[in-house]
Amino acid sequence: MQENIFTQIEIDRIIEMAWEDRTTFDAIKLQFGLNHQEVIELMRKEMKASSFKMWRKRMTNRTTKHAALRDRTTTRFKCDRQRSISNNKITKR
Template sequence: MMKKTVELTDRETDRIIEMAWEDRTTFDAIKFQFGLSEKEVINLMRREMKLSSFKMWRARVQGRSTKHEKLRSDDVTRFKCSRQKQITHNKISKR
């Protein structure tokens, strides 16, 4: 069985890495915007980052409740900071 591959532009890859580093952005938000599962994001981070940076990121996000929607408190209803510029489906609104 062959797995589908998602072709990403450099800009999309950079945005996924940025979102993965953000504490409040869940893996579910990345899946919603880019179609990548948590495992695929981990593989992308492993491939795109230096080993030491990848290890630091993994240690940071592993088990972090803010990165996993199911572990979040019920009162958190958004996946981005209220002060962050409006981003919808990877399209940044005009400033």
């Protein structure tokens, strides 16, 4: 994993984005500079083992998490509740 130092607020946001169905790993890379494997490593480190296993099971074969695998009709990657999150750089564009 890169030697990025994240604040707790940023770590919480990365975890939240990783759990969101429509937020791609590409969006996480764009905002925080973490690739798919680095997100997995961060999740493993920051979450309880049971929560991490649940997340991995949920993410397995989920095409909405990978931009290249998405259905072309899915044009957004933001959760409709995401507007209320103040530390999200993407929503401020």
